[in-house]
Amino acid sequence: MLNPIELYEDESLESCLLRISQNNYYDSFQDFSDEVWFHVKEEDREVRGTFPATLNTVNLYHSHTSSDLKLKALIKIEQWLEINNFPLLKSALSRSSNTFLRQHSAVFRNGVDIPRILLRKNGIPVCPECLKENEYIRQEWHFITHDVCTKHKTDLLHHCPECKTSINYQESENITDCQCGFKFSDHLTPQANSNALLIAQWLNSENTKLANVWGEHQAISSRFGVLLWYINRYNLTDDFSTSFVKYSLNWPTNFYSELDEQIDKAKTVQIKPFNKIFFNEIFNRLLLDCRHLPTREFKTNSILSHIYQYFLSRYQIQPNSGVFSILLSPLEASTLLSCTTDQIYRLYELGFLKLGVRPKLHQKIASHQSVFTLSSIILVKLSNMQSSQDELHHYLSAW
Ligand SMILES: [Zn+2]
Ligand SMILES: [Zn+2]
Known part of the structure; x- marks a missing residue:
């Protein structure tokens, strides 16, 4: 049994655990942790590892593999406090299955994915x-x-x-x-x-x-x-x-101007014709970096939807501009069409996506290989505008 304390919805797990241990007269968090661990182990002899003795590693997302051990310990503490509805588990930051842009891992709490890189590593300020x-x-x-x-x-x-x-x-x-x-x-x-x-x-x-x-x-x-x-x-x-x-x-005018400048620069410095230029040679990781924010759907990913809006607006003015013959990889194409790369291969097999380069015989196009023209991607998107859904995976019949 433990003396109860009032827990707050916006409190960090580490703060909850520290206050519980102090309210129950443990000299340090380590003493409290040792006792929790002793009881968890007594009830389940199969359980391996230890419950962290320091606050800065106690949260669930610090576990490299399964966090079962920590979960059992938190449930044990909740039993001792005689509290329901798992307030400690809810205050934990767990590992999220979602990622952000360049494979940045995320933590998850209360329905929200947060890039792990945004967590403070050293001090924690207070109000x-x-x-x-x-x-x-x-x-x-x-x-x-x-x-x-x-x-x-x-x-x-x-x-x-x-x-x-x-x-x-x-x-x-x-x-x-x-x-x-x-x-x-x-x-x-x-x-x-x-x-x-x-x-x-x-x-x-x-x-x-x-x-x-x-x-x-x-x-x-x-x-x-x-x-x-x-x-x-x-x-x-x-x-x-x-x-x-x-x-x-200033959004999105400032962003559109930047993209315009990148195209203008390409026009002056590139020695190859546009139909030989890769998308990433002009725009770098523009598409790949908004592939997971943390979604790839236009409705929820405003950066991605504005990138599409940008290309569409330029296409409406000058559809025959050489810029639209630049080449995108299946990964980039699937980002711009907010679908999977498998669906891109399927669209290609069905003849919707045009190759700007001749493929090697019997060789599958690699996901990073720049081959599809920008104009054919825009046309696929446009041809489905009548659909009530704006995501590509709704357009194609199931296969
Ligand atoms: Zn001081
Ligand atoms: Zn305050």
Whole structure:
């Protein structure tokens, strides 16, 4: 049996576990972890491994293979607390089967996929005002996308104002105080940067002006997808909030101009004719990087739908421009048509997709081999516009 504590929906698993262990007078999280593990092992002798003794590896996504062991331990704690509905399991970050752009792995919580790369690796900042109200750590403070408190509209505190140490409750096993004795709730944090606040609110599902740009009904996972795509495309590391908000407010005109410039540049520097140029020679990983954001459907992937809109708008003006004879790989084609590469091969066999190069006899086209003309891909998409569904896999009859 354990003394119960109040658990909060937006609390991180590590914070829950730390508070449970402290509320039950364990000297350290390790002592608590050892005891949990001892009982789990007693009940199930087959179970292998150990329950992590440190907070920074306790979450489910840290497991390389199965997280069964950790799940059993969390269920054991829930039994001891006599609580139902698995609040600890719900607060865990598990490994997601989804990925973002270049195979970035994702964690999953409460129906949302979050790129793992956006999780803070070292310190976890806090909001002094939140700690004044309730002494627990919110999950969102673990994300680099959240530099402000959306509730109090203030900056998060990253370093102890007294001794300048990076704040990290997972290491110090102390949520409210620094090791030097400073109480974080005594600190007065400045008003939040308005752009950082806009981003945090948008990612918390609020419909700020960013939602007007990227879609009011856009899923949170897709919002994380847009932001990761932006950070990756423009190679940003730390301060992306101001530039991202500015970028969003000029979307998609700024993006279309960039693509226009890439075509203009190709016209001046390329020595080959367009029908010999690969899509990736002009646009690099433009299509491959929006293949998983984390979906590939136009309705939920606004970057991808705008890329298609861009090519369509240019095609409407100048369908015979040489640009439309550039060559795409099955992977790129399947991204632009939001379908699988198998469906691309099928479309090719049925004669819908045209090859811009002569294939070698009896050789299957490799998924990365640039062979299909851009115009034939646009035409396949256009020929299905009458359909009520906008995704390709609905167009072709089942096979
Ligand atoms: Zn706060
Ligand atoms: Zn300190």
